Amino acid sequence: MGRQTTIRRWGASSVAFFYCLWSVVAAQGYSFNQVVADLRQPANLSEGSACPIPSHQLDGPGAVVVRWSTVLGTSLQTVLTADQTPAGRLNEVEQVIQQSLNVWISVNGTSLTPSSLGTLSRVSSASACGSDGKNSICFDQPDMAFTPGVLAFTRVITADAIGIQIGNGPVSTEVGQILDADIYFNPSDFSTTFSTPSALSANPKSYDLESVLTHELAHVLGFSHSAVWGAMMFPFAPALGTFTGVRPTLQQPDAPLSDDDRTGLRNLYSDPLDTVYIGSIQGRVLPANPLSLPVAAPWVTGIFGAHVVAVDVATGSVIAGALGGWSCQAPGPVQFDGSYLISHLPIGKSYAVYAEPLDGAVAPSEVSNALVTLCRNATTDPGWPPAQGCVVPPANTQFTTRTRPEP
Amino acid sequence: MSYVQRRRFLWVLFLVGIALIAIVANGTTLIRLPFYKLVQNSSAIARVRCVSSDTRLEYGEVWTDTVFDVVQHDKGYLPSRIVVRTPGGRFQRIRSHVDGVPEFRPGEEVFLFLAGRPGAQFKIVGWTQGTFRIRTNRQSGAETVTQDSADVPVFDPQQNKFTKMGVKDLRIDVFLEKMNKEISRQAL
Numbered sequence: 001m002g003r004q005t006t007i008r009r010w011g012a013s014s015v016a017f018f019y020c021l022w023s024v025v026a027a028q029g030y031s032f033n034q035v036v037a038d039l040r041q042p043a044n045l046s047e048g049s050a051c052p053i054p055s056h057q058l059d060g061p062g063a064v065v066v067r068w069s070t071v072l073g074t075s076l077q078t079v080l081t082a083d084q085t086p087a088g089r090l091n092e093v094e095q096v097i098q099q100s101l102n103v104w105i106s107v108n109g110t111s112l113t114p115s116s117l118g119t120l121s122r123v124s125s126a127s128a129c130g131s132d133g134k135n136s137i138c139f140d141q142p143d144m145a146f147t148p149g150v151l152a153f154t155r156v157i158t159a160d161a162i163g164i165q166i167g168n169g170p171v172s173t174e175v176g177q178i179l180d181a182d183i184y185f186n187p188s189d190f191s192t193t194f195s196t197p198s199a200l201s202a203n204p205k206s207y208d209l210e211s212v213l214t215h216e217l218a219h220v221l222g223f224s225h226s227a228v229w230g231a232m233m234f235p236f237a238p239a240l241g242t243f244t245g246v247r248p249t250l251q252q253p254d255a256p257l258s259d260d261d262r263t264g265l266r267n268l269y270s271d272p273l274d275t276v277y278i279g280s281i282q283g284r285v286l287p288a289n290p291l292s293l294p295v296a297a298p299w300v301t302g303i304f305g306a307h308v309v310a311v312d313v314a315t316g317s318v319i320a321g322a323l324g325g326w327s328c329q330a331p332g333p334v335q336f337d338g339s340y341l342i343s344h345l346p347i348g349k350s351y352a353v354y355a356e357p358l359d360g361a362v363a364p365s366e367v368s369n370a371l372v373t374l375c376r377n378a379t380t381d382p383g384w385p386p387a388q389g390c391v392v393p394p395a396n397t398q399f400t401t402r403t404r405p406e407p
Numbered sequence: 408m409s410y411v412q413r414r415r416f417l418w419v420l421f422l423v424g425i426a427l428i429a430i431v432a433n434g435t436t437l438i439r440l441p442f443y444k445l446v447q448n449s450s451a452i453a454r455v456r457c458v459s460s461d462t463r464l465e466y467g468e469v470w471t472d473t474v475f476d477v478v479q480h481d482k483g484y485l486p487s488r489i490v491v492r493t494p495g496g497r498f499q500r501i502r503s504h505v506d507g508v509p510e511f512r513p514g515e516e517v518f519l520f521l522a523g524r525p526g527a528q529f530k531i532v533g534w535t536q537g538t539f540r541i542r543t544n545r546q547s548g549a550e551t552v553t554q555d556s557a558d559v560p561v562f563d564p565q566q567n568k569f570t571k572m573g574v575k576d577l578r579i580d581v582f583l584e585k586m587n588k589e590i591s592r593q594a595l
Contacts, residue, residue, distance in 0.1 A: 131469075147533055148532055160502055
């Protein structure tokens with residue numbers, strides 16, 4: 001601890017400089033999975049800009065289609081239910097999946113609504129997950145990616161140009177469109193089981209299926225991880241026998257979510273008719289001493305990878321956190337100038353904003369998809385146009401902050 | 408900012424901190440992989456230097472194969488150059504990704520806890536849990552080791568309490584001693 005403090009002090013020549021304004025701007029720094037369009041394609045397919053676009057599902061009527069494998073564990077019962085009859089088990093699991101989907105489509109102020117969901121369907125194959133253009137949930141499909149310590153994961157395939165198709169799925173009509181997202185639950189760890197909410201209290205040594213599913217479904221929607229403790233998108237599952245947040249109710253179906261999750265969803269699926277969640281806070285996190293910036297990366301002019309958090313002054317609640325450090329204006333590329341933007345905040349409130357390095361509960365590696373994918377260049381993609389290439393610097397985790405008002 | 412405003416701001420931060428501690432105490436966990444289990448689940452442990460990475464399509468999915476030079480190995484047999492496979496990557500016109508998978512930069516040195524055998528691609532045990540980054544102090548040249556998942560409170564169901572596990576900013580000689588001690592203990 002003492003050593004850490006020393007290192008921090010040594011590198012502590014940083015000042016967070018914040019200013020606030022209420023407007024919506026193009027630059028973003030939120031923790032989503034970002035995609036840079038393939039500029040080697042014609043402009044009508046790539047849209048011509050190297051600015052990152054968050055990966056997302058289409059949100060038109062019935063656009064988000066999910067199916068699930070009814071094989072719940074062959075050699076071992078992976079999913080535990082209160083109802084033990086074959087039909088009852090499947091109904092109970094399906095109810096949990098539907099409930100977990102409802103959590104996300106019930107957030108107000110987004111364009112993702114109940115009508116965006118297609119019918120939840122069943123598939124009898126254990127190996128329903130794969131690059132086939134269909135979003136699937138699998139409980140008994142082994143995958144090479146699993147290692148001890150991995151409960152479940154979501155593999156998301158995103159288009160970096162218009163006109164791409166996976167399997168028999170739809171052809172992409174937008175850059176960043178998610179073409180396939182599959183959720184894999186670990187079937188091979190004999191000590192790991194998942195319980196539906198009704199079965200959880202009787203099986204306290206199992207994981208809450210609803211919490212894990214709700215988290216993974218957000219990856220299906222395009223979320224990366226959040227560095228806010230208590231957020232549904234915090235990278236780690238709740239303890240055995242417990243669940244994240246509170247259970248959803250008819251009155252508040254999105255109850256398990258934190259405000260950070262809701263704000264994230266509003267960013268990802270913004271509602272053009274919304275009149276409540278239209279506030280933004282933007283600024284730059286800059287070092288007090290520019291010489292403290294990495295010498296090896298002269299294109300970096302601000303702190304990159306800072307976790308910037310907006311707190312509701314009246315309640316003390318964290319409303320949103322964003323990964324800051326960059327901005328982009330078409331045709332790009334990204335500028336690593338320390339910029340951050342927290343948008344879709346409820347208006348009429350006062351916020352305190354602070355920045356912190358990603359050296360606490362969440363490390364840069366936990367949100368790497370939101371950081372390392374901001375750039376493409378001739379090394380990563382031969383033939384890339386040099387004027388629109390860039391290199392992502394390492395996240396700066398050695399700074400401390402103090403705040404001062406806008407001059 | 409006036410004194411009163413500054414005080415109010417600090418109070419808000421303090422209260423937020425307390426609230427966050429309460430939240431995490433209610434619900435953040437990993438599948439517990441304490442250090443001895445990491446060692447136990449690893450067929451090999453090595454200090455490696457990232458050389459390059461490449462994506463490929465196999466079994467219908469996109470994988471990233473990262474090539475590492477083995478600087479020193481502490482458990483198991485390893486050739487001088489190994490390939491570590493992680494899910495996701497960019498292949499042709501699609502990008503497949505899985506959150507929570509560690510990524511590496513050429514030149515970077517890390518300790519990896521690996522599962523697999525020579526002749527095939529290795530996997531990293533517990534993804535971030537089995538990844539220990541080596542940092543070098545620019546002034547003193549001293550090396551420290553930090554686990555990617557360090558500082559995450561882990562719930563121990565046997566003791567019914569949260570503990571902060573993981574390795575963070577540990578001097579490399581202390582880390583090596585800890586690791587070798589555990590490897591020797593398990594070899595008995």
